Amino acid sequence: MVFLTMAVSVKTLKPTCNNGVCSKATPSQITFFYISLYTIALGAGGTKPNISTFGADQFDDFNPAEKQMKVSFFNWWMFSSFVGALFATLGLVYIQENLGWGLGYGIPTVGLLFSLFIFYLGTPLYRHKVRKSRSPAKDLIRVPLAAFRNRKLQLPASPSELYEVELQGCSGGGKRLVQHTPIFRFLDRAAIKDATNCSRPKCTVTQVEGTKLVLGMVIIWLATLVPSTIWAQINTLFVKQGTTLNRTLFHDFSIPAASLGSFVTLSMLLSVPLYDRYFVPFMRRKTGNPRGITLLQRLGVGFVIQIIAIAIAYAIEVRRMHVVRTNHITQPNQVVPMSILWLLPQYILLGFADVFIAIGLLEFFYDQSPEDMQSLGTTFFTSGIGVGNFLNSFLVTVVDKLTGQNGGKSWIGNNLNDSHLDYYYGFLLVISTLNLGVFLWVSSLYIYKKEAIEAKDGIESKALDTSLGLQV
16 A cells, blocks of 8 residues: 555656646556555455454354354454445545545555554454364365275265264364264265275364365355356446436536445445344344354345345336437437436345345355364455456456347447346346355255364354254
């Protein structure tokens, strides 16, 4: 951020401007600017997968009171993140456009330095989870190889005959073993006790189950890519749709089309307290689940709300095209006599869906990750957003080329007043509905992680979500 602030503040690092006309940036200026951006990306690669994981690790699973508070942690962590996002979209954007880019980038730079100071100030107080193995990710390779090596051996009839260390023999405090599950049975061969070759290293049931957990998360991750694509519409086609509408609210005040994205943040900020303080306690009394509903149920509800939002977007676009035809509008710069506020419902609903989807995904990938690989689980969350954006760009490009070939009218042309964006929204509605069906199927087969842990007063079983998938 210091580099980026310098890139827009230091005279030698930015193009010269006279009377609002700026010269072309030199190769060295462009190079420094991109170095700044990629340095930020490098730093984000260190913080984003770890910051929420490290925050959740501050709660002691062996303390009932702290374990209860941990259930709400991700709700409020995401809430604080969106408070910052709201300040950025409303405050910083205004400062950058009206007071200068140097000040606009300088304020978050000072904020980051202040947060870094607070982070180091709290260092003596942080809890650090003891890693049980040096390279936990190696099990993801070791287990399939061991299973392939033992492919000719007979699986025992009872999972209790598979190799596992005794719970009392685990090293370190807060001892955990993952209990056996009947999915991906071919991997169980890695834990077969081979009496004919005692020298061959064996995998434990916990190691095998860790690999199963990652495979299960990959399947759920694939089912979340389409919803991530829908989320990408907020900053792409929704904005383009808004630029064609009447953005004048009163007198001479016009709202920028991109500013409607702040309503996603606002609806999310209003929904999180309602979800955490009212919905969860209410559902907890009904289901007995500490979270109110299971993690996959939370995702399923979010996907349904998202489908409703895209259905509304389709209906509003149909109405917009009706107004376009009625008023004989053909040029891209002609304003459609229809208020931009018609788009508010789709923005607000997507913000409400985000309370279920974004926070639910973050918590799901953290909770279901193997004990020493929680940061990998958070990476699933962030990578899903990135892949969803790439998938959105791919779909837009392919649909534009296929529908615009042979002189046809493109669904997503440069001139939305002479396109069929409603057809594209209909397409997104169809694939979202199909994806929901796939998600319901894979989640019905999913089995949540269940651990046996050794606490100070003996051995207990821990599983916050004991149900299978969306079944209550």
